[in-house]
Amino acid sequence: MEKLAEGIATLNQLVGGFVWGPVMIGFLLLAGLYFTVGTGFFQFRRFGLWLRGTLFAIFRSPDVRDRRDPGAISQFQALATALAGTIGTGNIVGVATAITAGGPGAIFWMWISALVGMMTKYAENVLGNRYRYRDAHGKWVGGPMVYIERGLGCRWLAVLFAVFCAAASFGIGNMTQANSISGALASSFGLSPLAVGIAVATLAGVVILGGIKRLASVTERLVPFMAVTYTLGGVLIICLNWRGIPAAFSAILSDAFTLRAAGGGAVGFILSDAVRYGVARGVFTNEAGLGSSVIVNSASNVKEPVRQGMWGIFEVFFDTIVMCTITALAILTSGAHLLGGDGAELAIAAFSSGFGRFGGVFITLAVCCFAFATILGWSYYGERAVDYLFGARARIGYRLCFIGMTVVGCVGSLQLVWSVSDTFNGLMALPNLIAVLLLSPEVFAATRDYLGRIKKGGPSHEIRRHSARRG
Template identity: 50%
Template sequence: MDFIMELNSAVNNFVWGPPMLVLIVGTGIYFTLRTGFFSVRKLGYILKNTLMKMFAKDQTGEGEVTAFQAVATALAATVGTGNIAGVATAIASGGPGAVFWMWLAAIFGMTTKFAEVVLAIKYREKTEDGRFIGGPMYYIRNGLGWNWLAVIFAVFGALAAFGIGNMVQSNSVAASLQTSFNLNPWITGIVLAVLTALVIVGGIKRIGAFTEKLVPFMAAIYILGGLIIIIVNASAIPTAFALIFKSAFTGQAAVGGFAGVTIANAVRFGVARGVFTNEAGLGSAPIAHAAATTDHPVRQGLWGVFEVFADTICICTITALVIITSGIWETGLSGAELTTTAFGASLPGGGYIVTIGVTLFAFSTIIGWEYYGERCLEYLVGPKSIMFYRIVWIPFIVVGAIGGLEPIWALADTLNGLMAIPNLIGLLALSGIVLKLTKEFFSSEKSKL
């Protein structure tokens, strides 16, 4: 076991190290340049056709769920503890300047996610029982004919889900509730398992119906609480932004309990947290988007841009500003403890907002990633495996809550990063299709420009 964990550690350092981050961000830069900074130039149009049409029911085209239910499922899986603990870790390890590099990674990540969703719709399949299935394994096989690479992605996805999407999340919830309310982790695990079972048993339709209500609710609670604190600390906002931009290019000297960092650390931790929180390039979200009702791949692709914008530019930025404007970032704390302390320092009971956020964000992630995992297994062995995957998924929630199988978490984290390699190969190889569809969409009457 020791040898296996040492080997896993070495692979993990590569998977989540500079080479992989360069590959992921590089892919985003490539698509951003090839589309003429489309996600930035047309951000107003994108928000008008996503945020402003969030609950529209009069959608044309084929699909199982509405466009927003699909993106809500993707956001449910994406918006997790990384938005709370991950951002705090980036600032604690890379200084306030890490936030700038997190933003930059998100700007390029918006176009990567757009490309993933476009291809997911383009190459999705309709099953005999009327379900719409898709994702990297389908656009790699149907678009490139490389089934061997599609199988590799599906294997990584089916296994990785048990780490990032299951045990890590339930453990975060259990730890948070035990700290705030002294709640026994066993109880937390069992309750989470039961609630998850009630949702996932109905498949994507029930998951979509549930997440379209949960995601706006949980985001509203966290965003509102964060904005109140930012308003309370309004006088510190100009200084916070100045600190973010200055330290992004100069590093950050030691202050208080903060150890000080170089520019390289700011870049590394900012980009890494940005990629980790929005999952652009990982290949997970397009699995959910593939079930969306839409009349054109690019129309659903707009929701991919919105997804990264909401996750990183909005939610992660609020977390960062709360931490920096409160001055708590200088204490030497890190992770969820830093975020909780920052919220509590500026608002009575503010720490409970973080506890609620961790609970809802993690619960939604467990639901979203179960869907990703079962779709990956279905690709490998067929639809009869779906119920088997759901049954196996449930007890692992309890195992994670009580802190068991930590070596498995580490392996799953590595597999999670490895998912990106076949996905990025597929994206780059099919980039011409993405560009062709994008040009077609915006030059047609469908764009309504």
């Protein structure tokens, strides 16, 4: 077993070195910058527009919670399920790991990846909405494999994405999350990883085997509760350590441009740990460029592709700019990063500085809720990918396998699980980014059309569908 683990680690190191090397990191950042410029800096100049169409609409628009379409889920359910896939252990354990491995400067690059990644996710959602279609049962089907095949006419690239997505669902969406749950519970309560794995698998199975309707029903209740609770707790820790806020921002900005563990020179900067871990953990937590959340967003009742794109912007904003920053500042202002430790232990130390023993319990419960929600969200992503590859008959087999792998994740190695997850993230991003960039003229045209109708005061809830959207 040890030799197998060593072999996997060696192979992953070779593949991961390419996936998260300077080419892939540059590809992700440049793709986001390309859509930022191409849409006229939409995420900045239209900040009020997309915020009104997302966050404010949750409280003011009844359409956001409309469930009348039997073949779709509501916009709020789609958001909650997508956030369930993104607001996971990456917001706690991922941030702590990035600081440990890349220094405080990794947070700066996490912000950069999020600011430009907003528009990558925007583009993905626009295309997902434009090319989705109803299946034989009247349910919406969409995602990168759909717009790759129908938009580019490239079946083999769509298959490649689906393969990587199905594989990634066992890493980023399953074993990593389960591993973090068992690590947190073992640290706080001394529980057996195997017992935790069995319990998590049982709870996940009850929800996952019920299909997307049951899954969305659970996430729309779980995600808002855990997000608000964690945000309030994190803000309180930061307020208790408010004197350390200037030093924390200073460390983030100054450390972002150092040549940590790199070869020196310009290449050293590109390969620096701060950049690598900042971008990798940023993508891990907000999934911009992966195309995964498009799968569930395409199942919502949104009629307007650009409105669906704006939900993507909000997902990245809330996940990384808000949630990850809260974790980072809690760790840095409390000085927990100077005490040693990794993963959940670092976050526990930060919250314990203000809450005492309850801080450890708080983080443990937060990690468990976040990770469990991510497991639920990614089970749907992987299921749709398997459905695309093998048909509906393969769903039950995938679900059972996915549920069983949570046990494996709980008893596995933290370092190996995280590194394998990073690798599959990068592999999944490649076919998706190729397709999104090639289809970018449609994204830009849809954006101009939408903004033009708003400027003229015309209806913004309908759009002229692309002629290629057939079947």
